[in-house]
Structure formats: C-alpha cells, structure tokens
Amino acid sequence: MNTILLFEQLLNGLQFGVMLFLLAAGLTLVFGIMNMVNLAHGSMYMVGAYLAVAAAQWTGSYFAGVLIALAGTLLVGVVTEVVALRTLYARDHLDQVLATFGLILFFNELVAILWGRAALFSDIPQLLSGHVELVGTLHYPVYRLAIIVVGLLVAVLLWFVVTRTRLGMLIRAGASNRTMVSALGVNIRLLYTVVFGFGAALAGLAGLMAGPIYAVQPGMGELILIQVFVVIVIGGIGSIRGALAGALIVGMVDTMGRAFLKPLLGALISPTAAEAAGPALASMLIYLLMAVVLALRPEGLFPARGH
Amino acid sequence: MRARLVLLIAGFAFLALAPPLANLLEQPFYIDLLRRVMIFAIAALSLNLILGYGGMVSFGHAAYLGIGGYAVAILSFYGVNNGFIQLAVAIGGSVLVALVIGSVSIRTSGIFFIMITLAFTQMLYFLGISLDQYGGDDGMRLAVRSDFGGLIDLGNATAFYYLVLVVMVVFMYLIHRIVHSRFGMVIRAAKSNEARTRAIGFSPYLYRLAAFVIAGAMCGVAGLLLVNHTAYLTPDFMHWTRSGEIMFMVILGGIGTSVGPVLGALVLLLLEDSLSGMSGFVGQHWQLFIGIFLVLVVLFAKRGLAGLLPGAQRND
Numbered sequence A: 001m002n003t004i005l006l007f008e009q010l011l012n013g014l015q016f017g018v019m020l021f022l023l024a025a026g027l028t029l030v031f032g033i034m035n036m037v038n039l040a041h042g043s044m045y046m047v048g049a050y051l052a053v054a055a056a057q058w059t060g061s062y063f064a065g066v067l068i069a070l071a072g073t074l075l076v077g078v079v080t081e082v083v084a085l086r087t088l089y090a091r092d093h094l095d096q097v098l099a100t101f102g103l104i105l106f107f108n109e110l111v112a113i114l115w116g117r118a119a120l121f122s123d124i125p126q127l128l129s130g131h132v133e134l135v136g137t138l139h140y141p142v143y144r145l146a147i148i149v150v151g152l153l154v155a156v157l158l159w160f161v162v163t164r165t166r167l168g169m170l171i172r173a174g175a176s177n178r179t180m181v182s183a184l185g186v187n188i189r190l191l192y193t194v195v196f197g198f199g200a201a202l203a204g205l206a207g208l209m210a211g212p213i214y215a216v217q218p219g220m221g222e223l224i225l226i227q228v229f230v231v232i233v234i235g236g237i238g239s240i241r242g243a244l245a246g247a248l249i250v251g252m253v254d255t256m257g258r259a260f261l262k263p264l265l266g267a268l269i270s271p272t273a274a275e276a277a278g279p280a281l282a283s284m285l286i287y288l289l290m291a292v293v294l295a296l297r298p299e300g301l302f303p304a305r306g307h
Numbered sequence B: 001m002r003a004r005l006v007l008l009i010a011g012f013a014f015l016a017l018a019p020p021l022a023n024l025l026e027q028p029f030y031i032d033l034l035r036r037v038m039i040f041a042i043a044a045l046s047l048n049l050i051l052g053y054g055g056m057v058s059f060g061h062a063a064y065l066g067i068g069g070y071a072v073a074i075l076s077f078y079g080v081n082n083g084f085i086q087l088a089v090a091i092g093g094s095v096l097v098a099l100v101i102g103s104v105s106i107r108t109s110g111i112f113f114i115m116i117t118l119a120f121t122q123m124l125y126f127l128g129i130s131l132d133q134y135g136g137d138d139g140m141r142l143a144v145r146s147d148f149g150g151l152i153d154l155g156n157a158t159a160f161y162y163l164v165l166v167v168m169v170v171f172m173y174l175i176h177r178i179v180h181s182r183f184g185m186v187i188r189a190a191k192s193n194e195a196r197t198r199a200i201g202f203s204p205y206l207y208r209l210a211a212f213v214i215a216g217a218m219c220g221v222a223g224l225l226l227v228n229h230t231a232y233l234t235p236d237f238m239h240w241t242r243s244g245e246i247m248f249m250v251i252l253g254g255i256g257t258s259v260g261p262v263l264g265a266l267v268l269l270l271l272e273d274s275l276s277g278m279s280g281f282v283g284q285h286w287q288l289f290i291g292i293f294l295v296l297v298v299l300f301a302k303r304g305l306a307g308l309l310p311g312a313q314r315n316d
Helices: A003-034 A041-059 A062-088 A093-115 A142-164 A166-176 A176-184 A188-212 A220-235 A240-268 A271-296 B002-024 B028-052 B062-079 B083-105 B112-128 B156-178 B181-191 B194-199 B204-230 B240-254 B260-278 B278-286 B286-300
Strands: A131-133 A137-142
Touching: A003 A041, A003 A142, A003 A166, A003 A188, A003 A220, A003 A240, A003 B194, A041 A062, A041 A093, A041 A188, A041 A220, A041 B002, A062 A093, A062 A188, A062 B286, A093 B112, A093 B240, A093 B286, A131 A142, A131 B028, A137 A142, A142 A166, A142 A188, A166 A176, A166 A188, A176 A188, A188 A220, A220 A240, A220 A271, A220 B112, A220 B240, A240 A271, A240 B286, A271 B083, A271 B112, B002 B028, B002 B156, B028 B062, B028 B156, B028 B181, B028 B204, B028 B240, B028 B260, B062 B083, B062 B112, B062 B204, B062 B240, B112 B240, B156 B181, B181 B194, B181 B204, B194 B204, B240 B260, B240 B286, B260 B278, B260 B286, B278 B286
Parallel strands: none
Antiparallel strands: A131 A137
C-alpha cells in the first residue's frame, strides 16, 4: 500500500468528516437544547444544494449563489420551525420522528416540482478548480481542500460562539435547564428559533459545498442524514465536541473502509470472497462501529454535561 | 362496546366478501390492492405489539419484511419451492435477527433505541444491495411462488387473498391474547412505569426481548407473503422509508389498539393508491400530499382513527 494513496484517502476522510460535522452540529444542538429528533435536517442540506445551483445560474456568480443559499436555508429553517416543528418540542420522540419524516417527503417532492427529478450538476468556480501539489506526487483537488478549510473554520467559529459569547451561554444554559432559563427572563422560543435557523444554515452550507462533488437530486439528504445520526450517537447527543469527534471518526472509518477494506480482506482471505464481502462490509462499517460504541458507552463518547 | 363489535364484524365481513364482489364488478385489481393492504396490516400489527404495547419505538421493522422476502427468494433460487420450508426459514431467520438486534438495542432507550434499530436495518439493507448473485441493487424475480402442496395455490389470486386474510385475523387474535396475558401485562407495565415494574419484582429486559422477537417473527411472515405478492424482491423491502411507513400506519390507525394498525394500513395505502392514480399535478406529486397528511395527523390526531370509532377506550 503506497503512502501517497493512504495520504490522499486520509484527506478524503477528513473532507467527508468535516462535511458530516457541519450537519451534525446543527442536529446535535437541536437535540441537546430542544430534545427534538429532526429527520428533516437532511432536507435543509438538500435545499442548500439546490438553492446554490439555482442562484448561481441566476446571478452568474458562484459566490453570490453561496450567499443566497445560506440566507435561503436560514429562512427555510426558521419558517419550518415556526410553522411545523415548534409544536413538536413537547411531544415524544415517536411523534417527532413521524412528523419530520412527513416533512422529508414534502421537501423531496417540492424540490422535484421546482427543479425536476433529474440530478443537477454544478460547476466548481474558477478560483477553486484544478489541483494543488501537496507532498511528493500527490495532486489534491483545491475544492476539496477548500471544504476542509471552511469546515474547520466553522468548527472554530462554533466553539467560539458556544463558549465565549452571550448567545452561546444561553444555548448551554438552555441545554442544561430550559425551565430555569425561561424563568430568568430569556425568550426561550426565540432562542429555539435562532438555534434552529442557524443549524439549518450550517446544513445548507454542507449541501451547497457537496453540490459539485455529489449529484444534486431529490432525496440526497437522506442517506447522509442517517450517517449524521450515527455521528451524533457515537459522539454523544447534544455535545458539539462529540459531534466533531464523531464526525471525524465516521468520516475516516467510512472512507478508509471503502478504500482499503477490499484489498485488506483479499490478503487475509481469498480475493474472490473479498470481492463479495468487501463492499458490503465497508458500507456496514459505521453502523457496526455505532453498535459497538453504544454497547460499551451507551451515552456516546463525549456525553453532554448537565443532563 | 356493542357498536364497536358490530363494526368489527362488518369490517371483516367486508374483507371476506371483497373477492366475489370484485369479480362480480370485474375489477380484480381490488383483490390485489386489498391483499397488499392486509400484508402491510400484518407488518403494522406486529410492530404495534412492541411499539404500542411495549413502548419500543423500533425504526427498523422493515428488516423482517426483508428477511422473510430473502428467505423465500434465495431458497427458490436454489430450487427449494416448498412453502413450509420457506416459512420455517423465514420465521427462523427473523427470530435470529430479532434476537441479535433486540439483545443490543433493548439495553438502550429513547432516541438511542430509535437510532440503533435504524442502524441495524441499514446494515441489512446494504447487505442486501451487496448480494450480487441474488440481484444486488436491482433485486430478483421470484420465478415460482411458495408451494404449499395441495393445501393452497398462491397462483390463484382469490385463494392467496383468503390466506392473507386468515393469517391477519389469526395474528390479531394472537396479539390480543399475548397483550392480555400475564406476559403482556408485564410488557405494558414496563412501558408505563419501568421503576415500579422493577420494584414489584420483574426484570423487563427478557420480557421486552421476547416481545421484540415475537414481533420480528410475525413480520417475517408478512415478508414471505409480500414477496409472493409482488413476485419480485429488492433490497427496498428493507429501505428505511418502509420502516417509517409501517410506523406511520400504526400511528394513523391508533397506537396500542387492536384494530388500529389494520385501519392505518388500509387508509394510508388506499390514499397513496388513489392519489398516485390521479392525473395531472396531484398524481405526479402525490408524495407532497402524503407528507403534509402525515405531519397533520401527528400534530392534530394523536389518538388515530381507532379513537374515532364508537366505544374507543382512552389509551393515553
């Protein structure tokens, strides 16, 4: 196994992990603070991707598309929260799962009505296209590097907001005792809406960055959503630190499994058996990981404090 | 109570008389549709046992539809068409898988339970996709339906219909007996207050696991029936939206009620069928309306359709 390939896959894993983190951060905050299971989070990812493609075509500028998509998903998130999800906070998880499952069907179909069912492809902007030579002969796409940088920047920014600002203080307080927070005179409903909106915008950011790499199509949010749930369950629900750790672990394990499991199995057992078992095992790997983590540490690796 | 009983009998009478009626009106399509409804009703009934009575929110119940389906299709692929062997493998496989999933997931609760059952079903789904010799992603055709000797011919639409009806009624009765037995009391007690259940000397884990396995086995039978109904097997039997759909049938019909899951399956599938059959915008984008319907039901009709029937008991 050559080191260049390994290094490239490590970067790919990091890129996927960063993407998962952007989604997991919003989901875990919404869960930690409002105790709400939101399956429709993947729909925000999809909405972000579509808005970016449409806005880029409309304005002719990639970066204008990015801004419009971010503002758009923020708005869609706030509207969804106010119209449908607000009443679900007090309900049990079963109701939340089903209602947001309904929202998934709704958003998938809405997107199909507006932009059709066929996959859209968006272009990488001129500035971020091409490859950059890293170490030795490794040429890595600039765009993927940009995703890693943006994701890590967002992680730092989130850390700063949550631990160093007044809003972050309210978020942490809301997560540990929401009754007390509202008794102290904080408008908790507004706080919920703000958190939900920004969570949606983060998902939209992940979606618009995913556009040029993966196909933009109805239902694109669902597969990654399930992986994001694996992330937050492994990391510990409600904890941003856990979301980051979980996202990087899942991103790495999934990417490495897909790249190296088949040759590895081929060396251990017969190549034909590895041919059959490799891909299956690679797609099951993160779920196996989650089952093991839950069996050993039912609260996840970094459980949120204050529960 | 009497009005409820009359309605129940009327409902079953309607289901029993549907095939001759459909043949009389020369609309054999309806036999097919109702058969599909009843197969999903069986799956929903089995989920209701653990979800409604046991409080275990399994988001992966479609796994057993897949196990039942694959048991039939793989055996048939190797020339074993004997229905009794297929049934035994479908039930045995479902029991085994439910034992594994249940023994891990029942240790957790709440959101973790939902997610881990979903994760296990995703694993099985990807396993199904990777089984290339059995069609992989595209699935495979079931060349010969399950052969139950001279007992019943599944190729005959009407005979198959009555088989499904009988299985459904028997399962309803079985679940009724289970829920009202001592075992069922413990399951329901553990749902309403786990601490008190422990305090009076029951350890809920094994009871829950047993209920989980029974529900899995019942849904495995539904899987056997479903693959015979469609005569085609795909990994989509186990798709996570399928699990969500079965769950919605239970909620729509009325969680923790005996007839609720059947009503839920009937209404949801008839609604899907009539919406998708319409022409123009509604027919093309029927899922939009199903989605809105789902949200509205959860938000405003928590007790489900069974709550609207006369003599409904409060179950909340």
